[in-house]
Amino acid sequence: MKRSHVIRLHPTPEQEVYFRKACGVARHAYNWALARWKDSRAEGKWAKIKDLKAEYNRIKGEQFPWCSEVTKCAPEQEFRHLGQAFDNYWRMKKEGTLPKLTHPRKDGEEGGFPRFKSKKRDRLSFYLANDKFSVAGQTIRIPKLGAVNMTEALRLQGKIMSAVISSRAGWWFVSIAVEVEHDVPTHNGGAVGIDLGIKTLATCSDGVVFENQKHYRQTLGRIKSLSKGLSRKGEGSQNWGKHARKLAKAHYRIACQRQDTLHKMTTSLARRYALVGLEDLNTKGMLSNHCLAQAVSDASFFEVKRQLLYKAEQYGGYVQLVSQWYPSSKTCHACGWIKEDLTLDERVWVCEQCGVITERDLNAALNIRTEALRLLTDVPVVASSGHKFACGAESAGSRCVESETFCDEAGTRML
């Protein structure tokens, strides 16, 4: 099982210059390859990424001598990234799922076609293959650079696969991917249903409620005042830059607080329960809704699902997705009666058939649990964790394996 640990770095000013150079070389290689691909298309040919890579390696000594100042992994990995970007584009084109554009693109391409990388807009990052660095205690050694200080030692044990160094909100981070040995434990927990909400983060069928964090709102106030301040500075001025960095840090802080809450919740669920029933919400459709509150909580619906999928595998449990069309709120958990005209502001479930009175979200969570158990016994298949389990529309197990580049628990959250 591949897992990653994200650790903040303390580079010296010289090391930071190297990082920026390496990110620049990586971006240049990507943009060069994309431009060459477009040139060859204009000539009526379809260039292959591996041919472009060979051409780049042939000419780089002469035309881009500065790229030898940094590790050769930085440009090389970009050809793979571009290849993936094209694969995604062709796949979406074939399936007819290319994103629709509200405004035509400046370069005249379809939505989903690879874009040139921008120094301002895109996140700075570069890749290191496992033979190009070594980790010992709280330092990471990189050729042509030496030892860089890390804020903590690598927590995962196993074979180190690769690393990505990137910048976020003015800080530098390394994400180290490790192949960890993983014996699937036998889970003895029971089943739980989860109703994700906007007012409260989640309500579980065992009665536990995870609140939306209040401190999050405090930081939001700071973001508002900083954004206001930024709009009063001349764009591009020194003061503007200083302010923009502050704003980026405040945004980053919110993201970390949110992640922290979600990680604590998903870990506690994955530890306690062998089966987690979760509504499979249509996040893309909901994002197109203009209501901000919905969009914000929406992002965490997706994140909760992603985290639960890989953590369930880690602890030997299973996530059963329940269709978004299943009427979890409108059904009575006790007798199964369905109330068709349930409105959003009815916070308490009162059954007109059997008379049961429950909190609305708890009723939904109980229904999700029942539905998950029903789906589980309907079509038994073997999940990737080796357990005999049922499976909904998509295999939850196989999805876990794909979540490769994510840190566990808290990662490094220093603010």
Ligand SMILES: [Zn+2]
């Ligand atoms: Zn009832």
